[in-house]
Structures are given as C-alpha cells and as structure tokens.
Amino acid sequence: MEKLACVFSFQKSSWVSCQKIVFNLHEAWSRNKNFELANFNLGQDTTLYQSQLIAAEIVQYEPDAIVILDHKPHPLHFFEAFVSLFANKKKPKIIFHVFGDFTLNYLSWSKLAVLLQDFEVKFLVASDRQKKLIDLFLRPPMTSEVCPFPVNRMEFSFFQDLRSPQRSEWNLSDSDIALVFTGRLSRQKRIHSLMTVFAETVEETKAKNVHLYLYGNPDQIADPFVGKWESEGEYFRKIYKIYENFPANVKARIHFMGAVPNSELKSVYHGADYLMNLSVHNDEDFGMSVAEAQCCGLPSVLTDWGGLAGFERTEMPQATRFIPVRIGIRSKVISRRAVKAEIIKILNEKDSLDRKKLSLLAEADLSIDAVSKKLTSIYHGPWHKFKNFNDFFEQTVLKTSFSPIPFLTDSRKLNSLYREIYSSYVRND
C-alpha cells in the first residue's frame, strides 16, 4: 500500500472548470485500492503559518508521495515549509498536476525548482500540446507525462432521452441545427469571431434552421500576453455591440443564455448538434467543456490550438473538425474561412453521427476509471530525480518577470520568445 498525501484546496476554485477537475482527479486517485490517500487542505487563503502546519502534518504522515492536485494556490510556500521541516527522512515522490496557468507563474516555479532538487518528481499534463510546452522547460531525461483531466460519468454521459426535452425548451424542430458554445465569453475564446462568422454564414446561405446558443458570462481576461487588457464589462459591450448591428434575422438566431449550473449542461449537450469552440486562449491546456460534451456524444468544431487538438478521435474523424490556427504578427489568427466552411458543411450534412459510439470512445479515455488506470500506470513507471528546469526556462523567467508585456517587441509585435513557447500549441507539420 502506497501512502499518498493529496494536497488541494478544500474550497472550490473560482475557475469553474477547475472545481470539477480537482474533484474528479481526487476521485481518480482514490479509486486505486493500492493507494492510501490522506487529504490536506492548502486553501487559497492559507497563511504562511498554516502552510507550515500542513507541512508538519505531512512530514508526520510520512507519505510515499505528495500529489499536488490543484492549481491555486501555487505550492511554493507549502514546499518552503515542507523542505525546512523535512530533515533527513525518506524523500517522498512528488507529483504535480500541471494546469494551463503554468505560463503565468514562471517565477514561482523557478523558486520552487530550487527546493525540489533531488526529489523524484513527475509533472502530469492534460494534453499532448501541453506536454510539448512543458517539455520545452524540462532538463532531459525528465519529460512531462500526459494524463487527461477526468470527466465524471454520473454527470456527463450519453442519454438519448435528454435530447427531445432540451430541443423543446429551445423551441427547435428536428430539422433545426443547434450550435452551442459553453464557457466564459472571453476575448481569447474568440466569441466575437464566432458570432460574426455565424452571422455571415446565415446571411450567405439564407439558412433559416440554424441557431447559435452561447452559454456563459462575459469575462475581462482579455489577452494580456499580446498587450490587450479590458475593464469589467468591456468585452460584453464589444460582443453586444456586434450583436446589435446584425440584421434581425441573424439576431433571432443568436441566443445568449448566461451561465447555468453544471447540472444543466448535460441536457444542453444532448440538445445541441455541434459544440463550437474557437478558443486560442494562452492557458488552453485541455478543454473541459469539450471533454464533457464528447462524453455526451456531441461532435465539435474546435480550433487546432493547445489542448483542444487532443480531442481528435482517430476512430471517428468526423466527430471533431479542426479550424487551423497560426501565430500571426500581433496575435493568434484563426481561419474564419474554415469556420464558415465547417458551418456550411454542418448545414448540408445528411447523416447524423453515432453519438453513442462517440460517447463510449470519449469515456474510454476520459472517464474517472480510465484516468485512474492511467495514473496507476504513470505512478509505477520510471521516476527521475529533479535537477532543475533548463536554461531556456531561466531565460523565460528573466524575460517575463520584469515586464508586463514580455512577449511583445517595441512595435508591439509578437516576439520570438512567444513564438518559441506557443509554437507548442499549434500544428507544426
């Protein structure tokens, strides 16, 4: 029996998808009967003193491994306390579930690296593209390992009977097509582009049976890496102004649904015909909404960016359609022509996809049980002693720690550092 100390915030994360991820990851670890789990609450309000108390408890517990499940707070202060209390006892292995915010916390990771020297460490990431990004910073032979964020089948699985009531709620007939987006209405999720391309397509095709449902609230994250900040309410006004300028027949087909409780999303995914996600978010390491939609059997149109690319189902290529993305001169550029082409294809589609099959394929990869097996295999795989991050990481820390816009040139173009890091997020073949 291996003793694992699971460290995470018992308080829910403000990041909605992360609330589920941490809970589901914990469940995945706990399903292996060979692991004995003890939970330690490293909350977002935890003080330095409380971190020390938690560290002392863990030292006393003498775990075989420490698993850092959460992205917030960064575990730096916890490890500062842990290493100082640890003395000469047997070093536990350390597992980090790395989230998309790794690139926002270079300095903290840099300080933590000093403390992790000679510990056996594993960095688990949720997608292949995120692995590429993290591996840019690791010193061989150490590499990160891919373990997707799990989906709870009790919450998201295929259930045909949900489709009809949801369509009735939307007032749609069988011949209508419902495209849906769920998540934050955010600049980097390119909601403005999605709406505009949708409107252009409706105008061009004169289609009367297609609808776009946007679930979620606007945010103010904007795109700081490319030098764009927004005030509260600014993105809402941007997209709403675009919406107001559409002709009436288009406005009637775009539906702002606001944020809804997680429990309602299962019906939404069953009622919809396609999930649309054009995100080019710099933290897009996975795509929890896509994972949940796939587990409900919903096909999707996704940008070929970051973790979203990992939802390709080779056994069922028509289930995921990808929109090309490139890193442009000043920003990330998605092919609007390709988005339009995909919507037109959807409008002309005759055969519907085998949703149950897609759901089963997704579950085979993403269910808590599947991820639990993956975790067991990773845990029993080879371990390496952590020496430090590599020189490129140190250069990145230096360049990013002292500038609010480290990825822009003087003429506000994306610089080579950005391209080097985020080329991991685009297709390079």
Add this chain to the structure above:
Amino acid sequence: MLETIKAQYESGNALIQSKNYSLSRREAWPAFFHDLYPIGQEYYFELNPYFTFNVYRNDLFSFAKTFFVRDGRATFASFLLKHYNFIPKAKTHFIIHPSLAPLVPLNYQQYFSCWHMVQPKKTLLKNAKRVLIFGILAEQYVDSVESVEKKLRPLKSLDQEIEVDVYLPQRKDPFDLVQRESDLQFRLIEKIKEVLGNRKINVLLTKDMMERTVFHGCHLIDLAHDNFTVSDNFIHYHVASKGGTVENFVDTPPENSMFKLALSFNHEVHISPFPTNVESFFMDLLFIKKTSSVRDILYDPAIHKRLRN
C-alpha cells in the same frame, strides 16, 4: 443632447478603459475611495462611467462627450460646490441619477440628463430561490438599525426554506472626519438575526461574493438607506449581470427614455432628459458652505444633514 450621447456611444472612449489606465492615475484618487470598496469598483460601458472625485485634473472632464456620474449625494454636492464655475466650460454632458437632480443649480440644468437602471425581467421577492442581503456596515451607508429593519421586514413572510446569503463588509464612514468607535455593526447584526429568525444564513466574504458567477433566482436587497455614498453601485451591476434581481432597479423604463444601452444580458441603462419642475436646493448648500467652519465640504456634517433630508 441626444446627438452628443449617440456620438459618445459610437466612439466608446471612456476613462476607465485599460488603454487609458495611465490617464486615470489611480494613485491620485482620494483615500476614501478604498472605503467604497466594493461598491465603487470600476466597470465599463460607452457612456464613460466615472466618479467625479476621481478626476484629478479638470481637463479630464472633457475627455469624453458624456460623463456618466456614479457619485452619490455627498460627493456630487461637493463636486458642484467646488466646480461651480467650471461646469459650463466642461466640454461634456453629465448624466446623473434622478435623485441628484435637486442638487443641480437651476441655471445649469441644460448640462445634465438622468440615468435609470432597468431590469425588465425581475424575479419578485416571493418567487426568489435565494435572497442576498448586502450592506456596508457603516452609518453613512445604512443610516440606522430602524432603517435596516424596515428593509428586511418583507423577508419575514418568505418561505422558511429559502436560503439567505448575507454579505456585509465592514468599513468606516467614508466622509467622516471624526475617528470613533461605532456599535452599529453589533446592533445591526443582532437585528438581522432577529428578523431572519431560524432561517439558514450563509455569510459571504468578499472573495465569495466577487467570485460568484451565477446569481440566477437570487434577489438582492441592498441595505443602503439612500444613495448618499454612491448612486451607481458595483454590487448591483455584479449581481444583475450574472442573472440576479436587484431590488433597486425598476422593471419598466421611464416614459421619456431617449436612449438605452444593455449593461448585461439582464439589465440596461436608460437615459432621459433632465426632469422638469425640479426645485433646486443648491443655494441652500452654497449658504451652508459659505457659513461653515469645516475646511472640506465633503466632510461637513451640516451639508450631510441637508443632503439626507
């Protein structure tokens, strides 16, 4: 006037925008601004929402074609008294809360219009799934325990199963020169407990409140006695824009609404002309100012008393 508002809507330039961050010079904002957190939090729309007291240089009043005044009575009165001669020269059109109209000097009314927050689909208190009680625990915000009791009285008849969230951040009176201990907080919490009885209460911290993303089915009761501190309260915006109902908002726009703008999927702001037949008491304020020994009129208890009456 309407043309000015439309032109401002089209340009969308506002002091609060991130691109104008350096222009705002937040370090120059008055210290009492921190006592107005979170009700004074910034947010954007095209009509340039801002507090007059955060303008540290007169030319910034002319930054945009409109100045959507978020101030409450205290700071708006102070603005009028301090900038009396400047207002006609400011190349902007001021949009104020209708309750501030009586403060405007009679000969300046053409420089002002009024705003109204409208929430067309309000959830009535009796149909609410949750109730959120909000108030800053300061006398200048809630006025008195009696005033709070009156506000909470309708809750007594609500279904016992309905949960109540309470968010009561503690602040000192923002416009008070005398630093003194107040027992208001204790008495207020006792009163709230007494009114709510055995009902389940969840106490929210600022973090819980600000990070909450869904307020569907939630009805907000603001314990503010009036708009003495602010007229446009960020908490109202926060709750309404995330699906909740704000008691202070009306459900039908004013009949003379000439312009509207959605602030979220759930609420909008309407602009109407300055009301006719408003009796201005600006001259009273001016008289108090001239005869007062208090150095800064913003902190003058005599002015406060006149404003609240």
